[in-house]
Amino acid sequence: MGQWDVFLNPYKQAVDELKIKLKGMRNQFGILGSNSPIEFVTGRVKPLASIYDKTLEKGIPFEPSEQLATELQDIAGLRIMCQFVDDIKTVTDLIRQREDLRVIEVRDYITHSKPSGYRSYHMIVQYPVETVHGKKVILAEIQIRTLAMNFWASIEHSLNYKYKGLFPEEIKNRLQSAAEAAFKLDEEMSSIRSEIQEAQAYFTEIKEAQNPT
Numbered sequence: 001m002g003q004w005d006v007f008l009n010p011y012k013q014a015v016d017e018l019k020i021k022l023k024g025m026r027n028q029f030g031i032l033g034s035n036s037p038i039e040f041v042t043g044r045v046k047p048l049a050s051i052y053d054k055t056l057e058k059g060i061p062f063e064p065s066e067q068l069a070t071e072l073q074d075i076a077g078l079r080i081m082c083q084f085v086d087d088i089k090t091v092t093d094l095i096r097q098r099e100d101l102r103v104i105e106v107r108d109y110i111t112h113s114k115p116s117g118y119r120s121y122h123m124i125v126q127y128p129v130e131t132v133h134g135k136k137v138i139l140a141e142i143q144i145r146t147l148a149m150n151f152w153a154s155i156e157h158s159l160n161y162k163y164k165g166l167f168p169e170e171i172k173n174r175l176q177s178a179a180e181a182a183f184k185l186d187e188e189m190s191s192i193r194s195e196i197q198e199a200q201a202y203f204t205e206i207k208e209a210q211n212p213t
């Protein structure tokens, strides 16, 4: 096993565990028969190529080290998607109450979106991983956003990759108006939230009646 594999292993374990735990929160709402504030959860360990790019940006050595573990807070990354903007607050409250992690920092790009138009709520957490050599506390970043925010961010991320951050003016303007459209979509959906949730509860009931367990 290489040095990087050894270094990244606890992050992989943390991502696997947190994915299960956060998905568990979603399932509990389902069992209790209430609408879940969590739509779906994804997670990844930052690829080595992205770690390399970030070390160049930050001017730190590209090597598995304590400095890297402290300065790159999103080597373990989780993403929680919600249907409605208000669900984000519910989810962040649930995360803060948990005893298996500790929130040490938040970045609220929903109240203050980034100049690019990016919106999302980021929580940096300390998470203890049990290893064969004992407990290792690592940092993880949990990004919480609506489906509309996620759609915009995924598209912008791909374009960013293509243009290496140097968007032609036309694309930059279109992305900004798409960000405004996503914001409007979130507002519109919030205004008919109870209608939507009633309909979703109705369909869940029908599905359960058709497939009793």
Ligand code: 0O2
Residues within 6 Å of the ligand: 046, 050, 054, 074, 107, 114, 116, 117, 118, 122, 141, 152, 153, 154, 156, 157
């Ligand atoms: P990837 O590929 O998702 O891993 P830093 O991590 O130091 O560069 P900062 O601002 O200290 O940046 O951390 P922050 O705000 O938590 O943002 C880091 C992550 O948020 C990014 O990770 C993206 O996932 C997301 N993000 C932030 N700004 C934007 C944006 O303008 N557009 C999109 N699409 N995503 C954004 P990485 O490492 O950049 O990328």
